Amino acid sequence: MKNFIQAQKGPIPLQQILRCAIEIAQGVAWLHSRDPCVLYRGLRSSNIFMTSTGICKLSDFGWSQVLGTTNNDAFLYHQGSNLPGEDVSTASDVFMFGQLLVELLTRSPVETNQIISENFFTDLRKTFLQTENVDPRVNNFISIIENCVDQIPSNRMSFENQLISLRQLLDREPEKSKEKENEKPLWDDEEALKKA
Helix, strand or coil: CCHHHHHCCCCHHHHHHHHHHHHHHHHHHHHHHCCCCEEECCHHHHEEEEEECEEEEEECCCCCCCCCCCCCHHHHHHHHHHHCCCCCHHHHHHHHHHHHHHHHCCCCCCCCHHHCCCCCCHHHHHHHHCCCCCCHHHHHHHHHHHHHHHHHHCCCCCCHHHHHHHHHHCCHHHHHHHCCCCCCCHHHHHHHHCCC
């Protein structure tokens, strides 16, 4: 995926980003659903394989670990991918997913200290929402990313709920999105989550 992102001359269409995000989230959700739960811990563009038809698949499981076990090498390698002092959990994979989504949107990797800075999402919205011919769903997509990197791990949606939100956004027609821009994000709407 890293080579795909770097090869793009302009913005990646949101429709394509959403499809990739859904495929990646499905893979991690499957790992998290195992008994015992498996943490991927390597969610970055260089570890996502894209087939010739554009399907995204997880690769390089070297840093994965079963939840509740210790992998000191993985901790040392990934300590910059979580918030300082954050315990390794499924929420850690969600945080890294948020970083990956920013990279897909901006075509540039983002570090933890950047993404948690006070003005990061305000600036990101200004950049994209002031662009001519921007897909109006971008604002909702950025809200999903914000949830992924919430500084309180328990506030981050599980991958199952990420999938619900991403699929709903993918299914929404871009023209209809303008009317729905002021809707609450899905994770703030308990009734919508129950229906999904």
